[in-house]
Amino acid sequence: MQLKQLGRSKMCYLQEHQEFDMCIKYLCVDSQCTLQFRAMCTDCYNKLHQGHRVIDLIEAERLAYQQHQEHLAQFKLHIIKLNEILQHSIKTIKSHVKKLQAQFKMLIEQELEKLHQDHLKPPIDLNDFAQQLLQHQNIVSTKPIQILTKGVKQLLLKSYFLTSDISVFTFKDYVNLSDESLVQIKRFDLVQKVLFDQITFNTNSTEALQIFNNHPQKIKCPGLVHIYSLDIKQDGTLIAVGGHPDTLLLIDPISEIIVKTFKTKFLEIFAVKFSSDGLRLAAAGSCPYEIYVWNCNDFEQSPIILKAQHLNQINRLQFVSKCLYTASDDYKLRVWKLKKNGVKNYKEYIGHWDSVYGLAINNKHVASTGKDKTLIVWFEGKILKQWMAHDAEYGGYCVEYSLDGKLLISTGYDKIIKFWSTEHNYKLIKQFQSHEEPIWTLGLLNNTELLATASWDNTIKIWDIKSGKCLYTLENHFHSSPCLNIKRYPLQFLATNEGGFILIWNL
Incomplete structure (x- = not known):
């Protein structure tokens, strides 16, 4: 020393x-x-x-640096090996989770059939009923439930032990566990929680509102003057942020490290989206009016670049299976069929007569809204229904399907939130408002009856879907486009903030 x-x-x-x-x-x-x-x-x-006897300090420093680089290279190899095993573990867990979910669905159906046979009243809230089946084993025969819960826990435990088999914790005896290793373990614990939450249905409306009692995590986005879009991977391990100028950032929300910075050809990036399986990331925006699609397993690879004749500014993106849907200022929706080395083909949906701002998908039904003030529901590329939805200067901005697909929810320049029933030919069944300025984005909180909206009045509001009552108002200066994003398992609430920051509330 x-x-x-x-x-x-x-x-x-x-x-x-x-x-x-x-x-x-x-x-x-x-x-x-x-x-x-x-x-x-x-x-x-x-x-x-x-x-x-003397020490040459410059030579000693060179040797120390060389040794450090060798240790670092060895550590990176361990991390790569760890990630490979984690990916294998996650894949295994997901396949078993699907089987367990099918078993649990069968249990619910059996219990509902028993209630019907005994002429008892069916449950009002199916999520509460499902949660009771897991928490109170006396409601159903204990053996199937024990098999279900034990199976999930064993899978998670087994996958955790797999990580312990790798000597990533030390280079040599005198080197302690590094921060990077801790981040990897935290990330894996998060994936465990994601998968377990998908089974146990453990988020309710009261818990969801409590998320705002905590101070948000605040992450700086260097290089972005304005943030126009953000998205988070379903497993919560990566956030994509785009805006002005031409920069796309990939951020690890656990370590808050900028994982990757892409300098694109766009003047601004207005839309970013991860696929539901986490294998692809798409980004698009203004001139040169292209869409970039990256392989999330290797960001060093060049992205696939999608182009189309007369393509204009892209406002929204949405992945469904191996297809990418886009909504743009050239009045069209497009469906791009992707393959490993490029795009197979694309199809155009023509029906709007002005810019398309909003896009939502539910099974084979696609909903879109835009500056022409109409809302269109498409089925297999054809217009199923089209009607005037938001009769204001810039029309409709955003549209989403409810989690059960029974409602189509839209917002727009008129500051009004509208609910349309998909079961009754998209009849308007409810509308309400509280924002003082137009609403750009909305999102649904998982397994709850809550809706979140973000507006140019610099507020985020949380609504009770059944009553239409505003339950919570959060002051938040957006500075640019009011963006929010909600990850459902476990619940994370993200929003853009002035000064090039993103805020994250964790449940």
């Missing part, structure tokens, strides 16, 4: 040499020298320390 401290000196210990900015190069370690452990310049060495 003493050597380390002495070696950090920049200038020679002699005052007259310091005045000439003579930097150190040697450290005398000769036990017979009266100036032992003094860092010195070359001139001092030649005059006072010839024949002494």
Whole structure:
């Protein structure tokens, strides 16, 4: 430690040499020298320390750096191996989760059939009923439930032990667990929670509202003056942020590290979207009116670039299976069929007569809205229904299907939130408003009856879908487009903020 401290000196210990900015190069370690452990310049060495045991500090620094780089390379190999095993574990868990979900669905159906046979009243809330089946084993026969919960826990436990089999925790005995390793373990714990939450249905409206009782995590987005779009991977491990100028950022929300910075050809990036399986990331915006699609397993690969004749500014993106849907200012929706090395073909949906701003998909039904003030529902590329929805200067801005697909929810320049029933030919069944300025984005909080909206009045509002009552108002200065994004398992609420920040509330 003493050597380390002495070696950090920049200038020679002699005052007259310091005045000439003579930097150190040697450290005398000769036990017979009266100036032992003094860092010195070359001139001092030649005059006072010839024949002494000395350390060449520059060479020592070079060797230390070389050793550090070797350790770092070894560590990166361990991390790559860890990630490979994590991916294999996650894939295994997901396949088993699907089987367990099917078993659980069968259990619910059996219990509902028992209620019907016993002439008992069916449950009002199916989610509450499902949660009771998991928490109170006396409601159903205990054996199937034990098999279900035990199966999930064993899978998660097994996958965690897989990570312990790799020696990523040390390079050598004297090196402690690094921050990067801790981030990997935290990320894996998050994936475990994601998968377990998908089984247990454990988010209710009260819990969802409590998310705003905590101070949000605040992440700076360097290089972005305005943020126009953001999205988060379903497993919560990566956030994509785009805006003005031409920069797309990939951020690890756990470590808050900028994983990747892409300088694109766009003047602005207005839309970013991860596919539901987390394998692809798409980004689009203004001129040159192209869509970039990256492989999320290897961001070093060049993206697939999608082009079309008369393509204009892209406002929204949405992945469904191997297809990418786009909504743009050229009045059209497009469906791009993707393959590994490019695009197979694309199909145009023609029906709007002005810019298309909003896009939502539910099975084979596609909904869109835009500046022409209409809302269109498409089925297999054909117009199923078209009607005037938001009769204001810039029409409709955003549209979403409810989680059960029974409602189509739209907002727009008129500041009104409208609910349309998909079961009754898209009849308007409810509308309400509270924002003082137009609403650009909306989102649904998972397994709850809550809706979130973001407006140019610099507020985020949380609504009760059944009553139409505004339950919570959050002041938030957007500075540019009011963007929010909601990840459902476990619940995370993201919003853009002035000064090039994104805010994250975690449940």
